[in-house]
Amino acid sequence: MKRAETLLVSVLLAVSALGATTQGAxxxxxDVWSNSDSFTARCLGFTDTYPQQLYSLTTGQMGxxxxxxxxxxxxxxxxxxxxxxxxFYDYAVYVHxxxxxxxxxxxxxxVDSAIMQDPGPTxxxxxxxxxxxxxxxxxxxxxxxxxxxxxxxxxxxxxSSTMPNAFQIEMxxxxxxxxxxxxxAYLTYDSSELRFERAFWSYxxxxxxxQRTLYQAFTYAVGIGGYSAPDSADPxxxxxxxxxNYNGTPG
Amino acid sequence: xxxxRSTSAVKAVLAAATVVVGLAMSTGQLTAASxxxxxxxxxxxxxxxxxxxxxxxxxxxxxDSPEVFARADAARDALGFPVGSKxxxxxxxxxxxxxxxxxxxxxxxxGQPLAITQFDGDGRLLAAVRFDAPSGPQVKVTSDAAxxxxxxxxxxxxxxxxxxxxxxxxxxxxxxxxxxxRVQDGFAVRGDETRVHVWQDGxxxxxxxxxxxxxxxxxxxxxxxxxxxxxxxxxxxWSSGEDTSYAVQGMDVEWVGPNAMFEPSKVGAAPGPxxxxxxxxxxxxxxxxxxxxxxxxxxxxGNGAVIGGDIVE
Numbered sequence: 001m002k003r004a005e006t007l008l009v010s011v012l013l014a015v016s017a018l019g020a021t022t023q024g025a026x027x028x029x030x031d032v033w034s035n036s037d038s039f040t041a042r043c044l045g046f047t048d049t050y051p052q053q054l055y056s057l058t059t060g061q062m063g064x065x066x067x068x069x070x071x072x073x074x075x076x077x078x079x080x081x082x083x084x085x086x087x088f089y090d091y092a093v094y095v096h097x098x099x100x101x102x103x104x105x106x107x108x109x110x111v112d113s114a115i116m117q118d119p120g121p122t123x124x125x126x127x128x129x130x131x132x133x134x135x136x137x138x139x140x141x142x143x144x145x146x147x148x149x150x151x152x153x154x155x156x157x158x159x160s161s162t163m164p165n166a167f168q169i170e171m172x173x174x175x176x177x178x179x180x181x182x183x184x185a186y187l188t189y190d191s192s193e194l195r196f197e198r199a200f201w202s203y204x205x206x207x208x209x210x211q212r213t214l215y216q217a218f219t220y221a222v223g224i225g226g227y228s229a230p231d232s233a234d235p236x237x238x239x240x241x242x243x244x245n246y247n248g249t250p251g
Numbered sequence: 252x253x254x255x256r257s258t259s260a261v262k263a264v265l266a267a268a269t270v271v272v273g274l275a276m277s278t279g280q281l282t283a284a285s286x287x288x289x290x291x292x293x294x295x296x297x298x299x300x301x302x303x304x305x306x307x308x309x310x311x312x313x314x315d316s317p318e319v320f321a322r323a324d325a326a327r328d329a330l331g332f333p334v335g336s337k338x339x340x341x342x343x344x345x346x347x348x349x350x351x352x353x354x355x356x357x358x359x360x361x362g363q364p365l366a367i368t369q370f371d372g373d374g375r376l377l378a379a380v381r382f383d384a385p386s387g388p389q390v391k392v393t394s395d396a397a398x399x400x401x402x403x404x405x406x407x408x409x410x411x412x413x414x415x416x417x418x419x420x421x422x423x424x425x426x427x428x429x430x431x432x433r434v435q436d437g438f439a440v441r442g443d444e445t446r447v448h449v450w451q452d453g454x455x456x457x458x459x460x461x462x463x464x465x466x467x468x469x470x471x472x473x474x475x476x477x478x479x480x481x482x483x484x485x486x487x488x489w490s491s492g493e494d495t496s497y498a499v500q501g502m503d504v505e506w507v508g509p510n511a512m513f514e515p516s517k518v519g520a521a522p523g524p525x526x527x528x529x530x531x532x533x534x535x536x537x538x539x540x541x542x543x544x545x546x547x548x549x550x551x552x553g554n555g556a557v558i559g560g561d562i563v564e
Contacts, residue, residue, distance in 0.1 A: 038542055039562070044535070045489025045497075048562055049511050049518050060303035098542035098564045116542060125542040154544070154564060173384075185423060187544055189561045191510065195348075198304070202347035206306040216364065216382045223380035223457030224348075225430070225446035230532075230545050230563050232419075239423050244384065 028250030030067030035097035043124035050190035061201035078118035092148040099153025137166035157183025157239035180242035186234035215244040304346035311340030323355035329407025392453040397427035401447035440506040469553025478529035481555040495539040510559035
């Protein structure tokens with residue numbers, strides 16, 4: 001029954017999406033989103049370059065892994081509506097933004113993790129206007145599977161995060177599905193995210209024919225060390241769930 | 252969680268259906284009233300890859316580079332890493348990390364690497380990582396036992412460390428992170444360390460030695476008052492005309508890597524040697540505090556110039 005419902009909804013979505021893309025049969029879309037307008041001189045008094053650096057790194061490396069086309073946005077086109085209208089079709093999703101595990105609308109202790117959309121060129125981030133809740137993402141992805149989800153934010157790799165479930169990725173390290181979720185467990189410096197993700201991609205894409213696994217790349221990137229942390233309560237601890245034997249290629 | 256591959260098939264069907272309709276449109280059988288890209292900044296893969304760092308390698312053989320393989324064997328055994336059915340050696344130019352190293356992988360019968368060891372041009376261990384995972388319930392060793400295991404492993408690989416390590420429980424893995432943070436001329440070198448990840452059963456998962464080149468220390472170092480003035484000047488500039496204001500939480504002298512945090516023109520530039528700097532932790536208040544937890548500013552300890560920083564979003 002669930003399958004039938006999913007198919008029906010999917011067909012309706014397909015009809016509504018006609019003309020949204022002609023990028024090719026069996027395209028394995030990867031979306032890369034980075035919030036940059038919140039981190040400009042207009043909002044902070046200086047322009048933070050990390051959103052651009054992480055966006056550029058990921059668009060290239062996700063493409064090298066086989067996802068095509070790579071869409072998404074750096075900056076003002078990273079809106080909630082754009083994210084939600086695209087996410088169903090994605091096989092891989094990357095977000096660099098502010099992220100946290102917020103109380104759900106039902107109140108504590110229930111958590112509903114969220115990321116912040118880019119606020120655009122006239123505002124700065126505001127949770128009440130910009131949050132994209134995991135519950136909303138969950139209702140949009142309607143059971144469809146995802147190969148690779150990377151939340152390059154604070155806190156969404158913690159065990160209390162509800163973001164993996166929004167993409168149907170079970171919080172286990174022994175999945176046999178083609179799925180992998182990566183996030184950071186605590187507050188994390190952007191420089192550490194950039195160092196980690198560079199190492200992750202360099203190992204994963206550093207050998208021909210996608211012969212390495214995401215778990216190996218994760219373990220390698222953790223293993224090289226050299227990560228600064230904001231304080232002792234927030235050690236640098238990336239985390240993952242999914243299939244330890246999966247190489248990350250789409251499909 | 253139950254789910255089937257049917258949803259993946261749905262995505263494929265949707266993609267195919269989209270193409271069919273796209274073809275129909277292109278032949279004039281349907282008319283698209285409004286055919287937008289939805290405002291996305293689409294990137295073709297080739298375009299996106301332009302300017303990307305790359306990893307290049309050359310194969311190392313045991314016959315041509317016996318010393319590299321001998322070092323790798325010694326490190327593997329010292330760390331208790333698994334022995335593969337064969338080895339694979341390579342010299343790597345890693346454009347992501349701006350480093351060159353020799354790497355030997357222990358390769359299992361399935362062709363997958365079981366562990367790797369990496370050495371710099373002087374033959375010193377840079378990193379060692381095993382890729383298997385502990386299985387089944389384990390007895391958890393104490394932090395002291397983890398530190399002893401780490402010290403034994405390092406000694407066996409020829410790495411020397413001094414003083415007592417910092418030992419952090421890894422809340423995610425249940426193991427221990429044992430590290431010796433690098434200090435030069437009495438000042439911490441930000442991020443530099445010798446670090447050992449120890450599984451909760453006491454076996455070593457990885458070793459890393461991170462050691463950046465350091466510039467000469469400035470002949471005259473800014474005093475705390477001068478440094479506070481330099482930081483205040485910067486913070487005042489950030490605060491002007493915005494609701495957001497900043498408060499300096501603390502300052503310390505460290506060796507830091509200059510970076511492009513505040514200077515877009517320096518993104519992609521080759522990293523220079525670490526410099527001695529005053530490092531200020533700064534908290535925003537006002538609207539920005541909702542999405543920025545901390546800003547860290549590096550001010551050159553010699554001339555007071557801003558040379559980089561960091562941010563916690």
